[in-house]
Amino acid sequence: MFPTLLFLTLLLTGFPVIAAPTPSFDCAAAAYPIEIIICDHEKLAQADKTLGEAYAAARKRATDAQQNALQKGQRQWLAERLERCHIGNKKGQRI
Numbered sequence: 001m002f003p004t005l006l007f008l009t010l011l012l013t014g015f016p017v018i019a020a021p022t023p024s025f026d027c028a029a030a031a032y033p034i035e036i037i038i039c040d041h042e043k044l045a046q047a048d049k050t051l052g053e054a055y056a057a058a059r060k061r062a063t064d065a066q067q068n069a070l071q072k073g074q075r076q077w078l079a080e081r082l083e084r085c086h087i088g089n090k091k092g093q094r095i
Helices: 002-012 033-040 042-061 064-084
Strands: none
Touching: 033 042, 042 064
16 A cells, blocks of 8 residues: 555656657657667667757758758768668568
8 A cells, every 4th residue: 555655646746757768760660670779778769869969950050052961971871880780771670
């Protein structure tokens, strides 16, 4: 009885709940191996979120030409990340 009462008291008084970091994408829709890996690791999820926010901020400030260059660079980096980490890029592929 006491643990239940304590839990309800903390819940109703606004006891802070610490949520795991979420990446820059929806983990419920993760289908590619790299997405699943990121969703399964807190530090990777936080790093992905931070990197995504920085990328979005850079694109927001960039001219059209700069945005194109940023996008090209991002695609190259994503491909290199998969290659260097030996991670497949097939949807539904087992890890």
